Amino acid sequence: MRERWRAVGVLAGALFVVNVVARLVIKFGFENDDTAADRVSLVMFLVIGLILAAVAFRWGRDRPVGRWAADLTAAVAVALALTVFVGPLLVGNSPFAGGAGxxxxxxxxxxxxxxxxxxxxxxxxxxxxxxYRSQQLKRYAQLKAAKPRKVVRR
Incomplete structure (x- = not known):
């Protein structure tokens, strides 16, 4: 169980680091350029999507859907909370500086x-x-095909 939460924490941390790097790039490189800031944000969202696609691909191979989906949901929820509330503070802004929208x-x-x-x-x-499910079905089919037929006596 400890390894499971460690993986969730590492994933949440990695997602948060991607956001922090994007915020720092915007702050120090493109402070007054809204177009460049939007592009950096787009790249950040693409990187987050790619990381999660890779993790879903990896975890989906050896874990049931319910388990890895719950782990990913927990990691995304923690990373989202950190991104929304802590991320702006790291670059000197308030989380609500831009308004509710x-x-x-x-x-x-x-x-x-x-x-x-x-x-x-x-x-x-x-x-x-x-x-995971396809692999289970494949193993079941192989197991059923490997058993010899029973001889029926009449």
């Missing part, structure tokens, strides 16, 4: 990027037939 837009965009990443990773894994 920006605050909630940040949450929706983060959830959309996370959901899309997980969905892409799991769909690729399922399409390749390497997900």
């Amino acid at each position: 920006l605050f909630f837009a940040q949450i929706w965009l983060y959830l959309a990027a996370a959901g899309a990443g997980v969905l892409v990773g799991y769909l690729i894994l399922t399409a390749l037939g390497r997900d």
Whole structure:
């Protein structure tokens, strides 16, 4: 159980670090350029989606959907809370400095990027037939095919 929560914590930390790096790049490189800041934010959301796609692909191979989905949900929830409340403080802003619209837009965009990443990773894994359920069905079919037929006496 300890290893499970460690993996969730590391994933949440990695997602938060991606956000912090994007915020620092915007602060020091593109402070007054809104177009460049939007591009950096887009790249950040793409990186978050790619990380989650890779994790969903990896965890989906050897764990049931319910287990890895709960782990990913917990990691995304922690990373989202850190991103929304702690991230702005690291660059000298208030979490609510941009108003309620920006605050909630940040949450929706983060959830959309996370959901899309997980969905892409799991769909690729399922399409390749390497997900946990497909592997279970494959082992079951092999086991049933390996048993010899019973001879029926009349």
